[in-house]
Amino acid sequence: MDTKALFQAISSKMHADFKASAQVAHHGSKGTIRENILRKFLDEGRLPSKYGLGSGEIVGRIKDTSRQSDLIIYDKIDGVTLLYDEHTQVYPIDCVYGIIEVKSALSKTEFIDALDKIAAFKSMAPGGHVWLSRGGVTISFPRPRPFGMIFAYNLAGNSLDSLTANLREWEQRHPPELWPNYVCVLGIGTISHQGKDVFQKCLDSESITTESWPFPLGYREDSLWNFYSALHDLCARMKLGPVELLTYYEPLQRIGRFVIDGRFEFRRQSDNAAVRPNEATIARIVGWCGSQGPMRREDYFLKRFGSVPDGLNTRQLLDRHIYLYNPDDLPGLHELGDTPFHVDEDGARSSQPSLLSVVEVVIDGHHYAVCMDSLGPEDFEDVPQ
Numbered sequence: 591m592d593t594k595a596l597f598q599a600i601s602s603k604m605h606a607d608f609k610a611s612a613q614v615a616h617h618g619s620k621g622t623i624r625e626n627i628l629r630k631f632l633d634e635g636r637l638p639s640k641y642g643l644g645s646g647e648i649v650g651r652i653k654d655t656s657r658q659s660d661l662i663i664y665d666k667i668d669g670v671t672l673l674y675d676e677h678t679q680v681y682p683i684d685c686v687y688g689i690i691e692v693k694s695a696l697s698k699t700e701f702i703d704a705l706d707k708i709a710a711f712k713s714m715a716p717g718g719h720v721w722l723s724r725g726g727v728t729i730s731f732p733r734p735r736p737f738g739m740i741f742a743y744n745l746a747g748n749s750l751d752s753l754t755a756n757l758r759e760w761e762q763r764h765p766p767e768l769w770p771n772y773v774c775v776l777g778i779g780t781i782s783h784q785g786k787d788v789f790q791k792c793l794d795s796e797s798i799t800t801e802s803w804p805f806p807l808g809y810r811e812d813s814l815w816n817f818y819s820a821l822h823d824l825c826a827r828m829k830l831g832p833v834e835l836l837t838y839y840e841p842l843q844r845i846g847r848f849v850i851d852g853r854f855e856f857r858r859q860s861d862n863a864a865v866r867p868n869e870a871t872i873a874r875i876v877g878w879c880g881s882q883g884p885m886r887r888e889d890y891f892l893k894r895f896g897s898v899p900d901g902l903n904t905r906q907l908l909d910r911h912i913y914l915y916n917p918d919d920l921p922g923l924h925e926l927g928d929t930p931f932h933v934d935e936d937g938a939r940s941s942q943p944s945l946l947s948v949v950e951v952v953i954d955g956h957h958y959a960v961c962m963d964s965l966g967p968e969d970f971e972d973v974p975q
Contacts, residue, residue, distance in 0.1 A: 594812060601814040604631060605776055608694070608743040622677075625660050625692045628741055632661075636818060641687065641825055642666030646678040648686055650714035652842040652849055657707050661690040663821075665830055672838075683714055684833040687825050688737030688771070696775055697746035698756050705760050708738030709768035712795070720831030734828045735795035737771040741817060750779045750806040757781060757804045766798050771824060774817035779808040782820070793820060794827060848872045851952035855973055856962075864973040867960075871969040875960055876953060879913035890914055890959060894945040896924025912950075912957045918964045920944050 604627055611623040629643055637643075642664045648656040649672065662681060669685025689711055691704035712735065719730040745753075753773070761769055771793060773781040783792035783802040792802045809816050843850050846869025855866045867875070888908035891898045893916075898908065922945045943963040950959050 594815065597815040597818070598811045600631065601776060601811055604628075604814070605743065608776075624694055624743065628690070628692055629661060632818075632821075637663075637822065637825065640665065640667045642669065644671070644679040644681065646673075647680050648683050648689075648711060648714065649680060649838065650683045650841070651716050651837050652714065652844050654714055654844065656689075656711045656714060659689040659707070659711065660692040663687040663689070663825060665833075668830075668833065670833055670835070682833055682835065682838055683716065683736070685830060686736055687828055687830065688739065690739045690741055690821075693740065693742040695744045695746035696740070696742035696748075696753065698748065698753075700742075700746070701740070701753055701756055702760060704740045705757070705770060708740070708770050709764055712736060712738055712768045715767075720829070722831065731829070732796075733831060735767065737795055737824045737828075739771055739817075739821065739824075740773045742773075742775045745775055745778060750775065750781065750808060754781055754804050754806045761804070766800055766802060767795065769798050769802075771795060771798070772817065772820045774813050776813055777811060779806055779810065779813055780816050780820075781806045793824060845869055845872055848876070848953055849955075852950065854949070854951050856970070858967075858970070865970040866973050867965065867969055868971040871965065872953060875915045875958065878917055879915055879958060882913070884911035884913050884956075886910070887912055894922045894948060894959075896922055910957070912959055914948075915958060915960045916945065916964065918943070918961070920961055920963055 607627050608624060611627070625645065633643055644662040644664055645658075645660055646662065647658060648662065650656075658678075662679070664681050664687065665685040669681065671679050671681060673680035689708065691707055693700045693704060696704075715735050716733060718733055720733050721728060721730045753775075757770075757773070769783070771782070781804050783798050784790060784805045785792050785797070785799075786801050792798045807816075840853075843854070843866075845854075845866065848869065850872075855864055857863070858865050885893075886908065887902075887910045888898060890912050891902065891908075893914065902908075920943050926942060926944055926946075945961055947962040948959045949962055950957065952958070
């Protein structure tokens with residue numbers, strides 16, 4: 591069998607089906623048809639059964655959600671769907687290999703829109719390692735970064751070279767971990783990345799670096815074959831870890847440039863609105879603590895309570911480090927005397943400013959104990975809905 595001729599014929603049929611969809615007046619229905627043409631091509635046994643095809647949204651571990659994705663490649667065997675209906679699904683990012691943005695005509699505007707979607711999706715990718723047990727042996731490896739691809743049926747009065755120039759310009763403003771893995775225009779050609787060596791093809795997300803550069807190839811009628819091969823190989827090289835659903839019950843949150851792990855949301859007394867420290871406040875906390883340096887947990891307990899609480903006196907815990915934010919040098923419980931609480935003139939019971947107000951939180955992977963009595967109303971912002 592002539593595989594090249596076979597895929598050239600399939601490419602021609604897909605293009606004909608797409609042209610026929612132009613007779614559909616409704617824009618949303620037209621978009622669904624173009625996505626279904628590609629989905630049908632991939633769903634006809636061209637990807638192993640362990641790879642599922644969906645569309646919808648992806649939720650991350652840092653309390654974020656992707657924009658609507660045209661095609662989502664996910665782990666159909668070990669993955670889960672958090673929400674499912676016929677047209678839209680929601681997947682945790684742990685079980686997602688990558689996404690494909692599908693465009694009718696790839697104008698510069700549509701191209702940038704697809705690139706921004708891929709960048710937003712890739713920015714959600716969790717780091718760290720995957721741990722797997724095999725035959726009584728536990729192994730670990732870096733968690734693979736997901737891929738993002740663009741598939742278009744036509745150009746829009748432009749050229750593959752002009753799209754490549756648009757991509758180079760866009761990539762100058764974004765780090766390489768957010769760059770697309772592959773671009774295909776049916777019947778025209780593809781754009782992928784090359785390394786320093788002209789023969790070094792950078793396909794996986796891990797292989798795309800600042801030394802990579804976008805390279806167009808006019809495959810014409812063989813573009814579909816090369817796109818399909820790239821998609822298959824990207825999936826085959828990735829080994830996803832298990833889906834850890836508990837991380838989605840209380841996900842991390844991003845406040846500005848900081849990633850927060852822990853309960854860092856409060857209720858404003860005046861209107862009971864949900865608030866949290868703003869980015870400037872967190873920057874001040876991190877900066878002040880950095881100038882003071884961390885302390886051992888044992889010293890932190892002694893500073894806050896005057897002794898180590900029962901059940902927390904294991905050497906493994908006491909030797910761990912934590913940053914204490916206490917710029918006002920407020921006293922600990924043992925320094926407050928017999929009346930650590932007072933009743934104000936309105937009859938409200940409140941604590942004296944002290945280390946009793948400390949809240950523990952993890953900021954960018956480091957443990958902090960933040961004295962909330964050292965913060966004022968201007969240090970908070972409303973929690974986004």
